[in-house]
Amino acid sequence: MSISKSPYFLPPALPEITRHDLLPSGCYEIAYLKDNTCSTHWYFINNNGFLSILNVASRTLNDGSHFYRCSNDDFPLEFLTWFPEVLTEFQKSPAEGGLHAGAMTTPDINVGGEMLCLQRAMGVDQDRGGYIVRNRCRCKKGYDPEVDFEPHDVCWASRFLYDGGLLNMIKDLGQKLVEGKI
């Protein structure tokens, strides 16, 4: 595969979170929601003034062993106010002034000093669809930003967003952020 270098300057990495119940210093949970479309648990963490979104699996494998995994993807806290607005804009059709037909991503947008984009995910939740947010200013653990940069991202099914209460939860958190309560 070709070399893929980080497109932007990367800020210092945040403290890594390896367990949702053992948060590092400067971290505290601001919200939790169980995914209604799969077995994933989602934790929203204030990580030293940034937002870490934990994607946690905890189940028994078929060999009887317990499988626990906690992955964190990091964003600026402004994600919470930006996401509901950009989602509405992104969904607009060309006739409504939206992106061209077939467009799958927004341009990279400066949110709280980091470059984020919102993308369509056609294959999630049995092809019912969903959305991805990528942060092109944060590189995944195990990847080299100079050689094989891989952005932090979260992917949520539309059913989780709309029926599972996630979008409303993010809106509430965004309101709290504006009010200085986070």
Added chain:
Amino acid sequence: MVNLVIKDIAGQTYELTGRSSAPRASAAKRYSGDAYSIFRFVATLPLASDQWVQILKSTQHYLPNFDSSNPAEVRQAVAQAIMRGDLTLYQLPSLNISHGIKGKKGFGLSIIKGPNPHSATELTPEAIRSTDAAQQLLNDLGISTQAFLGYLTNENIFNGEQKKNPLSEALQLLASGELLAYKIPLPSKTPPAKAVEYVAAASADKPVPLAPESSAKPEQPKKTPSTLDARKGEPPKSLDDAEARLGSMKQEITDNGYKPKYSDEELLQQAQSGEVANERYHVRFMEAGHQWDRADSVKDENNLTGKLGREFSGETGTGPRYWSTTFDQIEDADSDPQLICQKLGIDYAPGTKYTMAIIDTEQAKPLTGCECVAATFNNISEFSNRELPAEFPKEFTDQVMTADYQAAYKKHYESARAENYLDSDWSTNKEDFAAYLSTTDLSEKEKKTMIKRMDMHRQIGSNQHYLGNGVTKDEIELSPNKFGAVETHNFERKPANLQALKDKGAIKVIYL
């Protein structure tokens, strides 16, 4: 209310009566069903909306408000009238040799319940005054006792099994007029008798001006020449024309049997070229339930609060998938849901109601923001390179959009699922997949490529079952083809709302 005889496109006759009228024929069997099946059935009868409106008015019963210029609303009003009992439909037995018993001298017998004769034929029942006359008729036609009694049993009009002298009793029914026998000319020597079309059952009844009576000449069983070649690559002129062409395809199949419009070679060429996706009229096929929003309690055919989606299982996966093709590809399957399912290689659920949405993409594209792509490795790759160049550049898709890599992805996906690292058959959780890959002997580079392949799965929809040849598997028993149709994938930023598209004249929804 007049009694009307109606013949459908397949030649089956029905008698329609009002609340206070009995059917003219003793052999008439009442047609019944739920509101939806009656609605669908009414739609198959060759009466125009204004004719139905005349009939509804002639019932002189309460009529709900409906738009008499809207065929769906008119049919719905007719179905409601039938459900209420203001109108009743009766199926009449077919007077032809396929429902009769063959005899000698170029004739057979068709026997129905009496005493009132069949109301939709010019044939008259044989005048039988005695059991001897009945026996003489059987002798003249060379019909054996065994064949005669067996036929009556099969037609469910007389069961001689528990009778002491079944032949005597059956002959007595003919002599008394409780059974009526019609001599039917065998088709090889004499053309069948003309059937009445849309005429009043009795001259004493008030006539309703429906279709003109057909000529008195005997009807020849004509086969129309195949129109399949003329339809190839010839787009419909409008959504209405598309619907009409589907309707006329039924006659084409009746006359000439099912034949695929395109050969396997042609389908593969079309899939590879990707030009199919640029055709103006597309089709989405889905279970009818998708036309309503989950929260919508009004499950009415005219209510289109749902989205263009569907749940199917087939060779390329199970669960809800976004499936579509073009009108040109699906036209040869008529509007028969079973045939369409078989042509698409997806499971057909008997008893399930299906809907077909014909989409005028010129109208719909600005409203939906939908891009349509033929589902081949090349076309999906090109789309991904163009729309998501940072995620899926050409170097990456060249590597993974091949049959060999697809087989490897499928193998690892299924292993991850079998060990429960993936929590379902449709999981696209990259982190769970990475945890599984860490247990394999793949190199770090191979693992990263495999994880990126799952990223493409969740974003583009090309899952572990994806075949990449762009065609569906043809499961029509009589088809010479291996492939059914060129499959297209649709990419849109949110599911399109059916009602909004209908309001803008961008789709035509057909209930199958």
